[in-house]
Amino acid sequence: MLDAPEMSDAEYDRLFRELQELEAAYPELRTPDSPTHRIGAEPAEAFAKHRHRVPMLSLANAFNEQELEEWEARNARLVPEVRRSGYTIEVKIDGAAVSLTYENGIFTVGATRGNGIEGENVTANLRTVVDLPLALQGEGWPPFMEVRGEVYLPKSRFAKLNQERVARGEPPFANPRNAAAGSLRQLDPKITRSRGLRIFCFHVEAPGQKLPFSTQYELLQTLKTWGLPVEPHFRRVPDLAAAHKVISQMEPLLEKLDYEADGVVVKVDDLSLHSELGVVGGREPRWAIARKFAPEVAVTRLLDIKINVGRTGALNPYAVLEPVEVTGVTVSQATLHNFDLIAAKDIRIGDWVEVTRAGEVIPQVLGPVRERRTGQERPFVPPTRCPECGSPVERPADEVMVYCPNVSCPGRVFESIVHFASGDAMDIRGLGAQRVAQLLENGLIRDVADLYELKVEDLKKLEGFAEKSARQLVDAIAASKNRPLSTLLFALGIRHVGSTVAKLLARRFGSLQRLMEAGEEEIAAVEGVGPVIAQAVAAFFRDEKNRALIRRLEAHGLNFTEPVAAAGPLTGQTYVITGTLPTLSRAEATELIEAAGGRVASSVSSKTTALVAGENPGSKLERAKQLGVEIIDEAELLRRVGRGS
Numbered sequence: 001m002l003d004a005p006e007m008s009d010a011e012y013d014r015l016f017r018e019l020q021e022l023e024a025a026y027p028e029l030r031t032p033d034s035p036t037h038r039i040g041a042e043p044a045e046a047f048a049k050h051r052h053r054v055p056m057l058s059l060a061n062a063f064n065e066q067e068l069e070e071w072e073a074r075n076a077r078l079v080p081e082v083r084r085s086g087y088t089i090e091v092k093i094d095g096a097a098v099s100l101t102y103e104n105g106i107f108t109v110g111a112t113r114g115n116g117i118e119g120e121n122v123t124a125n126l127r128t129v130v131d132l133p134l135a136l137q138g139e140g141w142p143p144f145m146e147v148r149g150e151v152y153l154p155k156s157r158f159a160k161l162n163q164e165r166v167a168r169g170e171p172p173f174a175n176p177r178n179a180a181a182g183s184l185r186q187l188d189p190k191i192t193r194s195r196g197l198r199i200f201c202f203h204v205e206a207p208g209q210k211l212p213f214s215t216q217y218e219l220l221q222t223l224k225t226w227g228l229p230v231e232p233h234f235r236r237v238p239d240l241a242a243a244h245k246v247i248s249q250m251e252p253l254l255e256k257l258d259y260e261a262d263g264v265v266v267k268v269d270d271l272s273l274h275s276e277l278g279v280v281g282g283r284e285p286r287w288a289i290a291r292k293f294a295p296e297v298a299v300t301r302l303l304d305i306k307i308n309v310g311r312t313g314a315l316n317p318y319a320v321l322e323p324v325e326v327t328g329v330t331v332s333q334a335t336l337h338n339f340d341l342i343a344a345k346d347i348r349i350g351d352w353v354e355v356t357r358a359g360e361v362i363p364q365v366l367g368p369v370r371e372r373r374t375g376q377e378r379p380f381v382p383p384t385r386c387p388e389c390g391s392p393v394e395r396p397a398d399e400v401m402v403y404c405p406n407v408s409c410p411g412r413v414f415e416s417i418v419h420f421a422s423g424d425a426m427d428i429r430g431l432g433a434q435r436v437a438q439l440l441e442n443g444l445i446r447d448v449a450d451l452y453e454l455k456v457e458d459l460k461k462l463e464g465f466a467e468k469s470a471r472q473l474v475d476a477i478a479a480s481k482n483r484p485l486s487t488l489l490f491a492l493g494i495r496h497v498g499s500t501v502a503k504l505l506a507r508r509f510g511s512l513q514r515l516m517e518a519g520e521e522e523i524a525a526v527e528g529v530g531p532v533i534a535q536a537v538a539a540f541f542r543d544e545k546n547r548a549l550i551r552r553l554e555a556h557g558l559n560f561t562e563p564v565a566a567a568g569p570l571t572g573q574t575y576v577i578t579g580t581l582p583t584l585s586r587a588e589a590t591e592l593i594e595a596a597g598g599r600v601a602s603s604v605s606s607k608t609t610a611l612v613a614g615e616n617p618g619s620k621l622e623r624a625k626q627l628g629v630e631i632i633d634e635a636e637l638l639r640r641v642g643r644g645s
């Protein structure tokens with residue numbers, strides 16, 4: 001009911017302000033029915049509509065050389081001459097797209113892109129852009145044309161503008177693109193002028209008229225002679241092989257520019273082929289494609305700092321982020337490593353932070369962008385008690401990690417079971433974090449040994465299980481009993497025992513009994529295993545609770561031995577597995593490769609023999625393609641290990 005408010009005035013004011021700030025930072029998200037339009041906000045109909053004579057198109061994207069090759073192949077099927085046309089490569093400016101109408105050489109109308117068909121008339125504001133010519137120079141321009149370009153705010157101006165805004169207590173702009181778009185839509189052209197917008201032009205539409213150029217390269221040169229600003233790094237290449245070279249030279253240059261560039265644009269050079277190639281879906285021309293470089297580092301807002309209690313009891317702080325794309329993947333959480341690091345880097349809740357996802361590793365927060373602070377950020381106070389069970393936390397001498405000492409802490413138990421079942425450990429298909437949580441909540445398990453006692457009848461009673469899925473899980477758990485000792489050792493989650501150390505120990509001792517009988521010194525003497533690991537391993541097996549767990553695992557018939565590595569068809573070869581394979585689980589594929597004498601690594605490098613890719617392969621596939629590593633499927637793997645048809 002309208003007169004029965006759902007929230008207090010103060011809460012409304014806070015949310016309203018938050019919405020205003022969000023809309024200032026992300027103008028594209030502003031909806032026509034936003035409440036900010038009502039009270040003194042600029043009306044949506046502030047600018048007259050302008051219909052473009054020719055629609056303003058956007059571009060398809062390519063993220064690597066292969067996608068460019070596929071683009072050319074598709075084009076060549078339609079118009080074989082594209083292979084002989086050559087290409088022009090331009091910097092792709094990340095600003096606000098505009099269309100400039102010149103009639104008899106005079107700038108008459110300037111409009112935003114809008115929906116591509118119809119934009120807003122922002123002529124008065126565009127007139128304030130210093131490098132936009134109000135009258136063209138030179139000769140040869142047609143009586144009517146729409147010049148297409150990108151308005152941008154130089155990075156140096158952007159930094160200054162945000163400093164000024166913060167000093168005045170106004171919210172900073174999220175990025176130069178939003179600042180450019182926002183500045184272009186100011187009601188007062190004086191404000192637009194003060195922002196210092198600039199423009200680059202790259203395209204001409206002059207329907208039915210003669211133009212004094214026949215290639216994109218000549219078009220850009222001609223625009224310059226008319227006094228229109230053109231981004232200076234454009235290059236012409238004879239074919240795609242040359243394009244790949246030029247693009248890799250241009251990539252490192254982009255971030256050094258004083259304007260935001262989100263890639264390059266590759267355009268079929270011969271303009272006469274453009275109309276033959278046409279437009280896909282009324283939106284994207286076939287004759288041009290954006291070659292984007294997935295950013296290695298992105299900047300986003302740190303919304304909160306949360307803590308996950310790991311299987312060893314370690315309190316792992318992580319950042320909850322406003323989702324952002326890093327190397328082509330959307331990231332909404334990132335590790336903060338430990339409390340010392342948060343303090344050393346002075347990372348605060350509400351900060352803008354740099355996030356990276358270098359290589360295969362988990363996303364991490366590099367540090368705050370201090371220039372963007374508003375004073376609203378809150379420093380993080382490390383907890384003195386475990387957030388899961390409330391036990392006072394402990395910090396061992398000379399360790400950076402803080403631990404929950406309670407072995408029955410629900411956070412620790414949960415993580416240890418999830419780890420035990422995970423693809424890199426016992427690889428129990430269908431037993432992910434959600435299922436583990438469900439089994440714990442329903443009292444069906446308390447530790448990993450309980451998994452082997454689960455019955456189809458018990459599971460069937462749970463939400464989301466039917467006879468078939470219950471049986472599949474019980475079977476998957478039973479199948480995990482045969483994993484080699486090295487896998488079991490890793491799965492047990494002994495502190496400092498990763499999969500490599502687990503293999504070293506399993507190979508050296510051969511059986512769990514032998515390892516448990518070995519003294520600390522004997523363990524420390526294993527090549528690649530030092531005293532710290534040895535101490536942790538010996539302590540684990542001395543602990544009566546762990547010994548009891550192992551006795552129960554033995555009673556359930558788990559394998560406690562390590563097969564002797566055999567020489568076979570894959571000796572000397574290294575494989576990486578990614579995605580879901582059609583029939584083999586990851587552990588089964590690993591076992592097959594190792595039984596054939598091969599090695600399985602967790603990440604793709606130039607030393608990788610081949611990547612075994614299944615469904616949803618993720619970033620490893622990208623990496624393999626980049627490095628030119630061979631990519632095979634399950635059938636090919638089976639053939640290589642002598643199991644294929």
Ligand code: IVH
Pocket residue numbers: 056057058059090091092093094096097098148149150202203265285288290
């Ligand atoms: S060509 C018909 N070239 O990128 C013209 N676009 O993501 C099609 N952009 O809407 C675009 N620099 O606003 C082209 N050198 C360049 C560009 C460029 C930036 C913008 C343009 C386009 C958007 C597509």
